[in-house]
Amino acid sequence: MTDLRHATGADIRRRARCGELTGPTPGMALGHVQANLVVVPRELAFDFLLFCQRNPKPCPLIDVTDPGDSEPRLVAPGADVRTDVPRYRVYSHGELVDEPCALGEWWRDDLVSFLLGCSFTFENALVEAGIPVRHVEAGCNVPMYRTNIACRPAGAFRGPMVVSMRPMTPAQALEAERVCARFPRAHGTPVYSGDPAAIGIRDLDQPDFGDAVEIRTGEVPVFWACGVTPQAVAMEARPPLLISHKPGHMFVTDLRDSDLEGI
Amino acid sequence: MTDLRHATGADIRRRARCGELTGPTPGMALGHVQANLVVVPRELAFDFLLFCQRNPKPCPLIDVTDPGDSEPRLVAPGADVRTDVPRYRVYSHGELVDEPCALGEWWRDDLVSFLLGCSFTFENALVEAGIPVRHVEAGCNVPMYRTNIACRPAGAFRGPMVVSMRPMTPAQALEAERVCARFPRAHGTPVYSGDPAAIGIRDLDQPDFGDAVEIRTGEVPVFWACGVTPQAVAMEARPPLLISHKPGHMFVTDLRDSDLEGI
Numbered sequence: 054m055t056d057l058r059h060a061t062g063a064d065i066r067r068r069a070r071c072g073e074l075t076g077p078t079p080g081m082a083l084g085h086v087q088a089n090l091v092v093v094p095r096e097l098a099f100d101f102l103l104f105c106q107r108n109p110k111p112c113p114l115i116d117v118t119d120p121g122d123s124e125p126r127l128v129a130p131g132a133d134v135r136t137d138v139p140r141y142r143v144y145s146h147g148e149l150v151d152e153p154c155a156l157g158e159w160w161r162d163d164l165v166s167f168l169l170g171c172s173f174t175f176e177n178a179l180v181e182a183g184i185p186v187r188h189v190e191a192g193c194n195v196p197m198y199r200t201n202i203a204c205r206p207a208g209a210f211r212g213p214m215v216v217s218m219r220p221m222t223p224a225q226a227l228e229a230e231r232v233c234a235r236f237p238r239a240h241g242t243p244v245y246s247g248d249p250a251a252i253g254i255r256d257l258d259q260p261d262f263g264d265a266v267e268i269r270t271g272e273v274p275v276f277w278a279c280g281v282t283p284q285a286v287a288m289e290a291r292p293p294l295l296i297s298h299k300p301g302h303m304f305v306t307d308l309r310d311s312d313l314e315g316i
Numbered sequence: 317m318t319d320l321r322h323a324t325g326a327d328i329r330r331r332a333r334c335g336e337l338t339g340p341t342p343g344m345a346l347g348h349v350q351a352n353l354v355v356v357p358r359e360l361a362f363d364f365l366l367f368c369q370r371n372p373k374p375c376p377l378i379d380v381t382d383p384g385d386s387e388p389r390l391v392a393p394g395a396d397v398r399t400d401v402p403r404y405r406v407y408s409h410g411e412l413v414d415e416p417c418a419l420g421e422w423w424r425d426d427l428v429s430f431l432l433g434c435s436f437t438f439e440n441a442l443v444e445a446g447i448p449v450r451h452v453e454a455g456c457n458v459p460m461y462r463t464n465i466a467c468r469p470a471g472a473f474r475g476p477m478v479v480s481m482r483p484m485t486p487a488q489a490l491e492a493e494r495v496c497a498r499f500p501r502a503h504g505t506p507v508y509s510g511d512p513a514a515i516g517i518r519d520l521d522q523p524d525f526g527d528a529v530e531i532r533t534g535e536v537p538v539f540w541a542c543g544v545t546p547q548a549v550a551m552e553a554r555p556p557l558l559i560s561h562k563p564g565h566m567f568v569t570d571l572r573d574s575d576l577e578g579i
Contacts, residue, residue, distance in 0.1 A: 099361050099362035102362060102366060103365060106377055117369055119470070127370070127468070205390070
């Protein structure tokens with residue numbers, strides 16, 4: 054695989070579109086915003102949009118398409134959400150039914166696509182601020198946990214917040230708070246730090262998604278609202294059709310990370 | 317009228333609910349967030365929510381109700397949007413048909429209420445920062461203008477941005493930029509400053525809404541996205557039913573201005 058660290062968002066999307074790129078995208082097109090994708094039918098789109106509006110930390114919207122429109126006109130003009138993600142997941146009534154590289158026959162004229170900010174944006178900023186990110190250094194997936202923090206429900210969509218965890222020193226945690234405050238549309242500041250039991254997490258060594266990471270002496274676990282939340286919530290609503298990216302196989306936009314500062 | 321400057325949001329709403337308060341709310345419950353109200357039927361709610369999401373500067377959402385639910389649970393638990401605004405405007409197919417003090421017979425089980433941040437929040441912050449606000453000093457309405465800045469359309473909702481204008485010195489304008497950056501959910505930073513013709517405004521002395529104000533030697537006009545935009549756009553879509561507050565007769569929330577800092 055060519056080194057795609059310095060590729061543009063359009064490069065990555067073109068490679069995904071022609072079938073050359075079917076793998077995960079972390080580390081690619083550094084500095085460009087990568088996004089979570091959730092696609093639902095029009096009849097559920099109001100409730101899902103309302104869910105995102107009510108829960109901006111786990112569900113930071115960066116673009117929403119018109120029904121049937123496959124082009125995210127704000128963040129990637131000319132792109133096509135039907136082809137430009139390396140790999141998709143298709144759910145029917147909450148069951149995984151396909152993992153295609155393009156949506157082809159699954160696409161319908163009533164589908165609405167939601168692009169949501171992703172943690173890569175603030176992780177890049179943490180690293181630039183000299184704060185190491187454990188799972189990146191370890192070359193594994195970030196650990197993610199279901200919590201007892203309830204999201205604000207909207208129609209069919211309801212459920213607990215899923216969080217990601219990064220261990221760091223208390224001093225680094227304060228600095229991380231400052232860095233992440235710049236990125237409200239990439240999950241923003243941490244939602245919690247400290248005793249995992251207080252937010253309903255029993256065992257940090259047993260994440261619900263992703264991989265466990267080492268917590269060293271003098272470090273505290275710091276938790277961020279996670280983009281898995283809207284997917285988990287959307288799947289539990291068991292809609293007739295729901296499409297997302299395969300985890301780690303993101304939609305890469307034309308935005309730069311700095312474009313997500315403020316609103 | 318009792319001095320309501322130091323009233324709470326709940327005080328103001330109770331007075332509106334019992335019919336004791338039917339006038340405008342500027343200067344009341346200082347420090348509490350006042351909000352614009354737009355109510356549309358469920359079938360238009362996705363498009364209107366999407367319009368707000370795509371145009372956060374003119375349409376900063378602070379709460380959206382479930383269809384048929386008249387309680388803004390996030391910003392004013394226990395309140396009722398059917399009674400707690402001093403005076404409403406009811407539009408049928410874009411025509412003003414009623415100006416009631418309570419929605420009574422107009423309410424339907426498919427109505428969705430949108431509360432949008434308002435300029436009073438950042439004006440309070442400007443005054444606290446020592447930046448005089450001309451129309452407040454003059455005791456008149458802020459001047460508002462239609463521009464040639466197109467909003468990003470969503471379904472039936474499309475149209476130009478309406479802006480409000482406050483004259484100040486260039487140094488005060490820089491300070492205002494800094495102050496208003498704290499309030500992305502109250503229209504945020506100015507959208508423009510300088511030659512009005514560049515944004516399609518012919519004559520500052522002839523505002524499209526509100527009152528003209530004096531611009532003194534050495535001052536520049538500074539323009540903010542205005543909460544009249546979503547109402548103007550919603551009315552131009554001529555929905556069968558649309559309800560808003562009467563201008564200046566706002567819904568007063570339980571939020572403090574500082575709650576609108578960040579997201």
